[in-house]
Amino acid sequence: MNDPNYPALATTHPTYRYATxxxxKLAYLESGRGFPVLLGHSYLWDAAMWQPQIDVLSRHFRVIVPDLWGHGQSDPPPDGTRDLxxxxxxxxALLDSLAxxxxxxxxxxxxxxxxxxxxQRHPGKVRKLVLMDTFVGEEPEASRSVYMGMLARIEREGEVAPELLDRIVPMFFGPAIDRQSALFRNFSSALCGFSTERLRDGIVPLGRIVFGRKDRLARLHRLDPRRTLVVAGQCDIPRPVAESIAMAxxxxCPMTTVPDAGHIANLENPGAVNRILLKFLLDGDGQAVR
Structure with a gap:
């Protein structure tokens, strides 16, 4: 994961903080100083997913990385959490708590x-927006049925069964991923390590929110195209590049692909993602405090 453009950069190890x-309890990492950048991680991962970007962005920005409810060190979602x-x-509310x-x-x-x-709901809070390996349309019927079936089984059995691991883990990476690599094996181990309580109280409910989402494509035109960027891993399996093109x-707004990367593009090709983010976030109005 070393980026040749930043050879002298030492890995930072921000400590967890907590907001109610x-x-x-919502856990978050914080590192650096300057204009704030909020990073949102993928389902089934946690804030540590962004470590290569924390290392680089925290040289220019105050970087805040929350764990999604039920993931990492965050509690299960609050009662009444229904949708995105x-x-x-x-x-x-986290931003407000941090002033x-x-x-x-x-x-x-x-x-x-x-x-x-x-x-969309708080346009004044979001100066620039990067939508990466994501899709705000309704989950296609075929994949929604598969994912909801997986969630039902995980809830019923209280674990991620080996055959489910064999289906889930490869989806997050490009087809060229080395399945013996630390990246691939550590993610698989993390899924095996989820407790029954965490799966049933956090992972499954969040999955149903994510894969049962409503179609939000019709409102995308409200976003400021000058301050929005869409990014996609060239080999993304669950979120094909065509979806990102459609959203852009x-x-x-501009759209760019990350070569040699699948769904978790920021870990498969961190150097390319770092360059894309720095160029976009440092450019023009709203650039970081130096």
Whole structure:
């Protein structure tokens, strides 16, 4: 994951902090100083997913990376959490608790889904928006049926069975991923390590929100195209590049692909993603405090 453009950069290890949102503990990492950047991670991952970007962005920005409810060190979602709009409001409340009036937001997969809702509901809070390997349209019927079936089985059995692991883990990476690599094996191990309680109280409910989402494509034109960027891993399996192209066309904003990367593009090709994010976030109005 070393980026040749930043050879002298030492890995930072931000510590967890906690906010109480809706009566529940929301964990987040914080690193750096300057204009704030909020990073939203993928479903089934946690804030540590963004480590290569934390290392680089924290040189220019105050980087805040929450764990999604039920993931990492965050509690299960607050009672009454029903949809992506609720998740957006929870993240707005986190910003308020930190006295942040405006920030850049970068969301990948599920993180991009609530990030789009945050930008729609609180446009003054979101200076620039990056939607990465995500799709805010309704989940296609075929994949929704598969995912909901997986969630039902996980809830029933209280574990991610080996045959489900064999189906789930490869979806997050490009087809060229080395299945013996630390990246692939560590993600598989993390899924095996989820407790029955965490699966039933956090992972499954969040999955049903993500894959049962409503179609939000019709409102994408409201986003400011000058301050929005769509990014997609060239080999993304669950969120094909065509979906990102369609969203960028509706927003009328730039769209770029990350070569040699699948769904978790920021980990498969961190150097390319770092360059894309720095160029977009540092460019023009709203650039970082130096």
């Amino acid at each position: 949102i809706g009566g529940r 709009d609720d998740l957006a409001e929870h993240h707005a 942040i009036d405006a920030c850049h937001v970068v969301g990948l997969s599920a993180g991009g889904m609530w990030a789009e809702a945050l930008a 066309n509706l927003i009328d």
